[in-house]
Amino acid sequence: MLSRGVITMHEAHLGDRVAAAERAAAWWDVLPVALIVADGTGRIVQWAMAASDLLGYSADDVLGRDAIDLVVPESRPAARLLRGALAEGRSITGMFPVRHKNGSTVELEVWLCPVSGQPGEEGKILGLAADARAARQARGVDALLDGLFARSPVGLAVFDTELRFRQVNPALEAMNGLPGARHVGRRLAEVLPGVNTEQMEAAMRRVLETGDPVVNFHRIGRTPADPGCDRVWSCSYFRMEDRFGHPMGVSVSVIDVTAHPHQRPDLDPAAGGQRLELLNEAALKVGTTLDIARTGQELAEIAVPQLADIATVDVLTTVADGAEPLDGLTTGAALRRLGKAPAHGSPIADILVSAGRILHFPAAAPYAQALIERRPFLLPRLDARAVAGAARYTATPERIRRMGVHSMMMVPLIARGLVLGVATFLRSGRSTGFDSADLTVAGDLAIHAALAIDKARLYLREHDTALTLQRSMLPSRLRPPAGIEIAHCYQAASDVNEIGGDWYDVIEIAPGKAALVIGDVMGHGVTAAAVMGQMRTTVRALAHLDLPPAQLLDQLDQALQELDSPLLTTCLYGVVDATTGTCRFACAGHPPPAVITPDGTARLLDLPTGAPLGIGGITYATSEHSLPPGSVLVLYTDGLVETRGSDLDVRLTELTRLLAGAQQSLDGLCDLLTTRLAPRPARDDVAVLAARIGTRLP
Numbered sequence: 001m002l003s004r005g006v007i008t009m010h011e012a013h014l015g016d017r018v019a020a021a022e023r024a025a026a027w028w029d030v031l032p033v034a035l036i037v038a039d040g041t042g043r044i045v046q047w048a049m050a051a052s053d054l055l056g057y058s059a060d061d062v063l064g065r066d067a068i069d070l071v072v073p074e075s076r077p078a079a080r081l082l083r084g085a086l087a088e089g090r091s092i093t094g095m096f097p098v099r100h101k102n103g104s105t106v107e108l109e110v111w112l113c114p115v116s117g118q119p120g121e122e123g124k125i126l127g128l129a130a131d132a133r134a135a136r137q138a139r140g141v142d143a144l145l146d147g148l149f150a151r152s153p154v155g156l157a158v159f160d161t162e163l164r165f166r167q168v169n170p171a172l173e174a175m176n177g178l179p180g181a182r183h184v185g186r187r188l189a190e191v192l193p194g195v196n197t198e199q200m201e202a203a204m205r206r207v208l209e210t211g212d213p214v215v216n217f218h219r220i221g222r223t224p225a226d227p228g229c230d231r232v233w234s235c236s237y238f239r240m241e242d243r244f245g246h247p248m249g250v251s252v253s254v255i256d257v258t259a260h261p262h263q264r265p266d267l268d269p270a271a272g273g274q275r276l277e278l279l280n281e282a283a284l285k286v287g288t289t290l291d292i293a294r295t296g297q298e299l300a301e302i303a304v305p306q307l308a309d310i311a312t313v314d315v316l317t318t319v320a321d322g323a324e325p326l327d328g329l330t331t332g333a334a335l336r337r338l339g340k341a342p343a344h345g346s347p348i349a350d351i352l353v354s355a356g357r358i359l360h361f362p363a364a365a366p367y368a369q370a371l372i373e374r375r376p377f378l379l380p381r382l383d384a385r386a387v388a389g390a391a392r393y394t395a396t397p398e399r400i401r402r403m404g405v406h407s408m409m410m411v412p413l414i415a416r417g418l419v420l421g422v423a424t425f426l427r428s429g430r431s432t433g434f435d436s437a438d439l440t441v442a443g444d445l446a447i448h449a450a451l452a453i454d455k456a457r458l459y460l461r462e463h464d465t466a467l468t469l470q471r472s473m474l475p476s477r478l479r480p481p482a483g484i485e486i487a488h489c490y491q492a493a494s495d496v497n498e499i500g501g502d503w504y505d506v507i508e509i510a511p512g513k514a515a516l517v518i519g520d521v522m523g524h525g526v527t528a529a530a531v532m533g534q535m536r537t538t539v540r541a542l543a544h545l546d547l548p549p550a551q552l553l554d555q556l557d558q559a560l561q562e563l564d565s566p567l568l569t570t571c572l573y574g575v576v577d578a579t580t581g582t583c584r585f586a587c588a589g590h591p592p593p594a595v596i597t598p599d600g601t602a603r604l605l606d607l608p609t610g611a612p613l614g615i616g617g618i619t620y621a622t623s624e625h626s627l628p629p630g631s632v633l634v635l636y637t638d639g640l641v642e643t644r645g646s647d648l649d650v651r652l653t654e655l656t657r658l659l660a661g662a663q664q665s666l667d668g669l670c671d672l673l674t675t676r677l678a679p680r681p682a683r684d685d686v687a688v689l690a691a692r693i694g695t696r697l698p
Helices: 015-032 051-055 072-085 132-151 170-176 197-210 267-286 291-302 347-352 367-371 385-391 397-404 438-475 525-543 549-561 648-659 667-677
Strands: 007-010 034-038 042-048 089-101 105-115 124-131 155-159 163-166 214-221 231-241 247-256 310-316 333-342 359-360 377-379 405-415 418-428 484-491 501-510 514-522 569-577 582-588 594-596 602-604 621-628 631-636 684-694
Touching: 034 051, 051 105, 051 124, 051 501, 072 089, 124 132, 124 549, 163 170, 163 484, 170 247, 170 405, 197 214, 197 231, 197 247, 197 267, 214 267, 214 631, 247 569, 267 291, 267 438, 291 333, 291 418, 291 438, 291 569, 310 405, 310 631, 333 367, 347 397, 347 582, 359 367, 367 385, 367 418, 385 397, 385 631, 397 405, 418 438, 484 594, 501 525, 501 684, 514 684, 525 549, 525 569, 549 569, 549 582, 569 631, 594 648, 602 648, 631 667, 648 667, 667 684
Parallel strands: none
Antiparallel strands: 007 089, 034 042, 034 124, 089 105, 105 124, 155 163, 155 247, 214 231, 231 247, 310 333, 310 418, 333 359, 377 405, 405 418, 484 684, 501 514, 514 569, 569 582, 582 621, 594 602, 594 631, 631 684
């Protein structure tokens, strides 16, 4: 690093380049980074990412200009010396004082590296740059975080995606009784065989897979720091992600809570350990999906037989439907039973209402009172007097009492201050009655389940909103010109987090001539659906100008970058003419279309792929193809052919094999593709647009 106007040069050894690339990648996550590419003469050929934001120049302002023109005049002689160094294969790092478009001077921290061209092509210079002050501040934040990590009294650790220790702080070294070197690169079981490592790794795997944190998970057992004593630690796990949302590892905080009275409610180490094991098991097994009913059943099943002999879970019907819970229950409560355990085979449980049924309680009924008063009820001994208050509303409490139920707990399910429902726990036969320690454990189970149910409720609501928004923006009826026959279908992802911005359209340009377009916004949920709607509207407006496909994509790319919330978008745009049998396509990172000729042959059209829309500075190309009359074009989104663990080329081969010789109508062809090729369950949206070109003109 050097002072203003001075630049250092490094030989372009592999280690230097890797280190510089790693630093640039680190910038990428936390700072706006400019991407600048110059040809061998130093003239700018690409101006992308944050370049315009950092220096004020648009791509049109600088493309073709000598990059040295942007350096402040007093530093240009030194900058010219760099070309020779770069030509010799050296990489360069340092501070560059550069002139902003508004006349001010901006100090940039840069990395420059020569890039070899293809045989016969001239090499280029790749530059990454960030604001020097922001880079220094980012390093200062890193130093501060390093200091906090080292000095924190809380045990801290970082695990990679293989669940191996990457880093531990001194506090955790003291808790575990082992130096950091004995941790790094090893799995938990290798370092701490005396604690419940299997449960802990299961919790971390769940965090990596779902992105949801796990808080107050209990580590139980002995470590080398105190090998003769069982201890309890509260652990919290959080997923670390890069700026694209990809998991990088798990961060862990650890606090010793052995002496906390809540951890040993009856001061019996064996019983206390069993209850902590139950809470850990609940953290792993309750709320495994975003399905409200399944979460309720999971809570009931985790409680039996470890806490209760029989358990039921009921939520307000508004919650079960994904709506907001009602503020008051003055007119009573209508609840849907989500879970019951055991579900069958118990004479007592068989008396109770099955899962899925609706229960109605007047406001004065004890069951409704548990919801209204927002507090748990404990009946250590369920006798005739205890059930008398409920007798006027239902005979069930007295019936189960006579069959041997002798103790009961009712715990409200509360999340974000909202009452969602109630969990009921029963003991019968020779089981001991519930006590305050049991009520504490039931309360912890209810808190965890309530948060999972509330998350599932919000998921259901967002899923419906995103799906409704997307379907409202997709064409309900396409009107192709004469000579072109159309069929289409759309299949939503089963997960709200995967409902994206798949879209398609057919726009008549002239008699016998139409634009076919299909695209996929690279995002999910409501935002992606909204951007999809804007894209479709823009394409319809541009299509009527009858622009060449490549030019239309250029215009669409600029329009996308002007949106308030731009997202990368793939797009395939084609213009087909039924009178001439020609089609012209341009592609922006989208899967290629397939064509079925009248003899039944199926193949993929060979198109220049192009980069997705939204990157900027990309030039698209148009390719023209002739089709025999009656040929069928099939456009689709990547959800049809991309599956985890499968090679894309293999899946595309399956597509053409399925299409070859297909005799179905176009509607039948769409059904064939979605039923035979689309993954189950649908992890991504699937859209298919089929067009027969050259049908009989009127």
